[in-house]
Amino acid sequence: MKARVYVTLKPSVFDPQGHVVAEALVTLGYADVKDVRQGKFFEVELDHADPATAKARVTEMADKLLANPVIESYRVEVLQ
Amino acid sequence: MKFSVVVFPGSNSDYDAFYAASRVVGEQAELVWHKDTDLKGADAVILPGGFAHGDYLRTGAIARFSPIMAAVKSFADRGGPVLGICNGFQVLLEAGLLPGAMVRNDRIKFVSKIVPVRVEQTDTPFTAACASKQVLHLPIAHGEGNYYAPPDQLAALEEHRQVIFRYTDPAGEVGADWNPNGSLNGIAGICNRQRNVVGLMPHPERASEAVLGSADGRVVLASVVQALAEGALRHA
Numbered sequence: 560m561k562a563r564v565y566v567t568l569k570p571s572v573f574d575p576q577g578h579v580v581a582e583a584l585v586t587l588g589y590a591d592v593k594d595v596r597q598g599k600f601f602e603v604e605l606d607h608a609d610p611a612t613a614k615a616r617v618t619e620m621a622d623k624l625l626a627n628p629v630i631e632s633y634r635v636e637v638l639q
Numbered sequence: 640m641k642f643s644v645v646v647f648p649g650s651n652s653d654y655d656a657f658y659a660a661s662r663v664v665g666e667q668a669e670l671v672w673h674k675d676t677d678l679k680g681a682d683a684v685i686l687p688g689g690f691a692h693g694d695y696l697r698t699g700a701i702a703r704f705s706p707i708m709a710a711v712k713s714f715a716d717r718g719g720p721v722l723g724i725c726n727g728f729q730v731l732l733e734a735g736l737l738p739g740a741m742v743r744n745d746r747i748k749f750v751s752k753i754v755p756v757r758v759e760q761t762d763t764p765f766t767a768a769c770a771s772k773q774v775l776h777l778p779i780a781h782g783e784g785n786y787y788a789p790p791d792q793l794a795a796l797e798e799h800r801q802v803i804f805r806y807t808d809p810a811g812e813v814g815a816d817w818n819p820n821g822s823l824n825g826i827a828g829i830c831n832r833q834r835n836v837v838g839l840m841p842h843p844e845r846a847s848e849a850v851l852g853s854a855d856g857r858v859v860l861a862s863v864v865q866a867l868a869e870g871a872l873r874h875a
Contacts, residue, residue, distance in 0.1 A: 572742060573745065575742070575746070576743055627700070627733070627740050
């Protein structure tokens with residue numbers, strides 16, 4: 560079973576990298592770009608058959624290591 | 640007294656700290672590998688600058704799991720003086736020994752230059768020999784030194800006088816032009832509530848002799864020597 564974890568800076572934390580990427584896109588001619596937030600993406604392979612257990616385990620992993628709760632928030636998806 | 644300098648894979652200021660402690664300040668010093676589990680009789684511990692574990696995931700995030708960190712934590716819990724310099728500061732943040740976190744510098748630039756830093760508080764083991772509001776000229780060399788803490792935590796830091804170093808102009812005045820990385824409140828270094836654990840982004844060990852461009856940093860290590868000699872610190 561696979562799980563995906565999306566980690567992004569919290570809305571209250573300025574994202575310098577996302578800001579520069581947004582500026583670059585505007586320079587490329589994408590004047591409609593308002594903002595970009597850059598994040599991290601993890602694909603975790605697990606030895607679990609039960610999606611609920613997998614989700615609970617990966618959520619725990621995100622809390623303990625994959626995200627820093629001071630500055631980041633995350634979302635966990637379990638793939639069937 | 641004896642300094643122990645922790646060496647992580649990817650540390651690069653470990654020998655600078657070792658040299659400053661042993662040759663400049665003139666005390667005993669030993670390098671301790673991150674896989675060791677004891678601090679070799681340290682009276683003070685330094686987590687040096689560099690890119691521990693390649694800064695994978697986040698700066699300091701993997702170093703927190705190095706075996707030596709359990710010993711560092713218990714040393715700190717007993718009141719032992721711990722200094723985190725640059726990447727060492729980032730490790731202390733990830734390990735939860737200091738509050739807050741680092742994000743990328745606001746101008747997305749690795750900044751390497753000598754900057755003025757004002758000593759905010761002198762009642763820590765690493766600033767005991769400083770004059771109040773003394774301005775030190777110290778090198779910084781980092782890409783992620785933009786200090787962040789949520790508003791309530793930031794207010795608590797200021798209220799409990801835990802901001803120990805702040806970026807200022809050479810006269811000691813705070814101003815946005817003198818903040819090199821976007822740190823909230825111009826924070827360059829903080830301590831824990833017990834005041835024995837201090838972290839800062841500037842490198843005092845790289846500014847400990849005039850030939851290096853500044854000898855201002857020497858007072859940071861000299862402070863802990865003085866604090867221990869005066870018996871101001873109690874730890875087992």
